[in-house]
Amino acid sequence: MASSVLGLVWLFSVLFGYGVQVEASHHLYRNLESLQSTSTNQPYRTSYHFQPPKNWINGPMIYKGIYHLFYQYNPFGAVWGNIVWAHSTSTDLVNWISHDPAIYPSVPSDINGCWSGSVTILPGDKPVILYTGIDPQKRQVQNLAVPKNLSDPFLREWIKPPQNPLMTPTAMNGINASSFRDPTTAWQGPDGRWRVIIGSKRRRRGTAILYRSKDFIHWIKSQHPLHSSKKTGMWECPDFFPVSINSTNGVDTSVISPSVKHVLKASLDDTKHEYYTVGTYYQDKDKYIPDRGSVDDDSGLRYDYGKYYASKTFFDSAENRRILLGWINESSSVQQDIMKGWSGIQAIPRSIWLDKTGRQLVQWPIVEIEKLRSNRVDLPSTELKGGSVIEVSGITASQADVEVSFELSELGKAEALNSSGVNPQVLCSQKGASVKGGLGPFGLLVLASKGLEEQTAIFFRIFKDQNRYVVLMCSDQSKSSFDQDLDKTTYGAFVDVDPVHEKLSLRSLIDHSIVESFGGGGKACMTARVYPTLAINNGAHLYAFNNGTEGVRITRLSAWTMKKAQIY
Ligand SMILES: *[C@@H]1O[C@H](CO)[C@@H](O)[C@H](O)[C@H]1NC(C)=O
Ligand SMILES: *[C@@H]1O[C@H](CO)[C@@H](O)[C@H](O)[C@H]1NC(C)=O
Ligand SMILES: *[C@@H]1O[C@H](CO)[C@@H](O)[C@H](O)[C@H]1NC(C)=O
Ligand SMILES: *[C@@H]1O[C@H](CO)[C@@H](O)[C@H](O)[C@H]1NC(C)=O
Ligand SMILES: *[C@@H]1O[C@H](CO)[C@@H](O)[C@H](O)[C@H]1NC(C)=O
Ligand SMILES: *[C@@H]1O[C@H](CO)[C@@H](O)[C@H](O)[C@H]1NC(C)=O
Numbered sequence: 001m002a003s004s005v006l007g008l009v010w011l012f013s014v015l016f017g018y019g020v021q022v023e024a025s026h027h028l029y030r031n032l033e034s035l036q037s038t039s040t041n042q043p044y045r046t047s048y049h050f051q052p053p054k055n056w057i058n059g060p061m062i063y064k065g066i067y068h069l070f071y072q073y074n075p076f077g078a079v080w081g082n083i084v085w086a087h088s089t090s091t092d093l094v095n096w097i098s099h100d101p102a103i104y105p106s107v108p109s110d111i112n113g114c115w116s117g118s119v120t121i122l123p124g125d126k127p128v129i130l131y132t133g134i135d136p137q138k139r140q141v142q143n144l145a146v147p148k149n150l151s152d153p154f155l156r157e158w159i160k161p162p163q164n165p166l167m168t169p170t171a172m173n174g175i176n177a178s179s180f181r182d183p184t185t186a187w188q189g190p191d192g193r194w195r196v197i198i199g200s201k202r203r204r205r206g207t208a209i210l211y212r213s214k215d216f217i218h219w220i221k222s223q224h225p226l227h228s229s230k231k232t233g234m235w236e237c238p239d240f241f242p243v244s245i246n247s248t249n250g251v252d253t254s255v256i257s258p259s260v261k262h263v264l265k266a267s268l269d270d271t272k273h274e275y276y277t278v279g280t281y282y283q284d285k286d287k288y289i290p291d292r293g294s295v296d297d298d299s300g301l302r303y304d305y306g307k308y309y310a311s312k313t314f315f316d317s318a319e320n321r322r323i324l325l326g327w328i329n330e331s332s333s334v335q336q337d338i339m340k341g342w343s344g345i346q347a348i349p350r351s352i353w354l355d356k357t358g359r360q361l362v363q364w365p366i367v368e369i370e371k372l373r374s375n376r377v378d379l380p381s382t383e384l385k386g387g388s389v390i391e392v393s394g395i396t397a398s399q400a401d402v403e404v405s406f407e408l409s410e411l412g413k414a415e416a417l418n419s420s421g422v423n424p425q426v427l428c429s430q431k432g433a434s435v436k437g438g439l440g441p442f443g444l445l446v447l448a449s450k451g452l453e454e455q456t457a458i459f460f461r462i463f464k465d466q467n468r469y470v471v472l473m474c475s476d477q478s479k480s481s482f483d484q485d486l487d488k489t490t491y492g493a494f495v496d497v498d499p500v501h502e503k504l505s506l507r508s509l510i511d512h513s514i515v516e517s518f519g520g521g522g523k524a525c526m527t528a529r530v531y532p533t534l535a536i537n538n539g540a541h542l543y544a545f546n547n548g549t550e551g552v553r554i555t556r557l558s559a560w561t562m563k564k565a566q567i568y
Helices: 002-013 332-338 366-372 424-430
Strands: 021-023 026-028 062-065 066-073 084-090 097-103 114-122 128-134 138-145 192-203 205-213 217-223 227-229 235-244 260-268 273-282 287-290 309-317 319-330 350-354 361-365 373-379 381-383 388-391 400-409 442-448 455-463 468-474 489-497 504-511 514-518 524-529 539-547 552-562
Touching: 062 114, 062 309, 066 114, 114 138, 114 309, 114 552, 205 235, 205 260, 205 388, 227 287, 235 309, 235 350, 260 287, 260 309, 309 424, 319 524, 361 514, 366 373, 366 400, 381 388, 381 539, 400 442, 400 539, 424 468, 424 489, 442 504, 455 504, 455 514, 468 524, 489 524, 504 552, 539 552
Parallel strands: none
Antiparallel strands: 021 026, 062 066, 066 084, 084 097, 114 128, 128 138, 192 205, 192 235, 205 217, 205 227, 235 260, 260 273, 273 287, 309 319, 319 350, 350 361, 373 552, 381 552, 388 539, 400 504, 400 552, 442 455, 442 539, 455 468, 468 489, 504 514, 514 524
């Protein structure tokens, strides 16, 4: 069964990005029959990333020691536009096996598509799914699905109670039927009632509509949303969860205590960015208020400053951590995606927790991914003089994990910058890797060709802003490929690290056409998709570089070849 599902996946994945009609983020594809992948040469297929076709994350969860990943795909293409919940399971979040789709259109309340949603584990270890269905009037409604057989460890079959839909947009409740989707994992208040939020908007105000229920079947809309924010447009895939204030452990979604803060994340349909705030959940009023200084719009904090969308977290009760999963689309053209035969992958799952400052989250690839590391190469402590490039050899640079730490002894050459109001992404595109500076650019050149004609540069620059130093992190794709027909946007973020007292670390997970980078121990993350023409397979090289005038010291550099994960 597994292989036939995958077969479908590859066949229909060619459609992703074949933009015909775009309805929210849910593309409808026509002319399905004429599109077939013709290429067998696949330098860009990843080896250790979960990579089906188009996948939004639905509801990841763990049940009796098995991780479940549900993702969105369209087995019948746009001809029907029927989005289903594809289903894979894993015991380590690295190796996966696929099952038949868990939820597919079968009742009036989802007959035109089964869109995103979330899993909630009810007391007694009973998982249930709330998801958005598209009904015969093309309205977005919320439905419930429950496992048919709780003794099946893979929970392969799901049934839909006759009470569906449980939440419907009506003239009475004033909800726009085209802007009402993606229910979150529900949480239970001290009063025993369940709460869930659903992404929506009112004119340009993005909003998290709140519903409550005593029995998970009968849901009553609250008068007030949990939260909303002006000029942010439609909120997709909202996520709302507590984080511990004094531990990197995760906490279950219903935990409310003085030792947690809350995080609200929205995926913005208008800009395709996600942002989150850190704040307080006032349980008595069912209101969430971001902390002062936590920017509540598209310019706020992001999980990832590169490509990353429709992400979702879940509480991993087996390992006491909260895990973030995100979907990453291609940067290649539609024609290229058709040639490749697939489009869209899953980021490496990340552990996520609140930083000591309480101002932001920190993310780190799940420890299980380190099982794939082999052929370790270490560089001794090395002075990287201004203008130098050194190769890190002995690993397969097209499929690698690399960690490096930099130490700065002399900060006098930092350029002056008034960082207030500066967009770091714009600054990174003005000052790419080839623009020499004082302190920086220094960092890594990944998926680079031997002569550096092709390179993806992930680097830092240090600026002096009045009495403090500001660290900029960039991912520069401008020279990533000779191919002209690609999105080579440069990404950037400020990293909340003090370079006087702390080392500056960078980790990059490289997998043929994806580079996921973690700066400052996971305080700023950036994911890029790149498609080099020379730097493929054994033609790919890894370098450390410094294009500033001032030297920096590499105190540690370790790199590994990554083995292939088993994904069936
Ligand atoms: C439920 O699943 C278990 C384990 O796979 C199986 O032994 C049992 O026969 C199933 N029950 C039904 C009613 O299908
Ligand atoms: C409802 O949402 C749709 C999709 O964004 C939009 O086109 C439409 O104008 C909205 N209707 C109202 C009454 O706001
Ligand atoms: C975290 O803080 C809470 C509240 O201040 C306290 O009760 C708890 O013991 C602390 N936990 C740890 C691991 O320090
Ligand atoms: C997918 O990628 C394209 C091109 O790189 C970008 O313009 C678009 O916004 C992306 N979509 C999402 C949902 O991230
Ligand atoms: C920095 O820039 C901001 C906004 O552009 C401005 O208001 C502020 O006066 C500037 N500060 C200094 C020290 O120049
Ligand atoms: C360093 O800067 C020089 C001059 O701008 C440029 O030619 C070179 O490509 C840069 N090196 C890297 C690794 O970008």
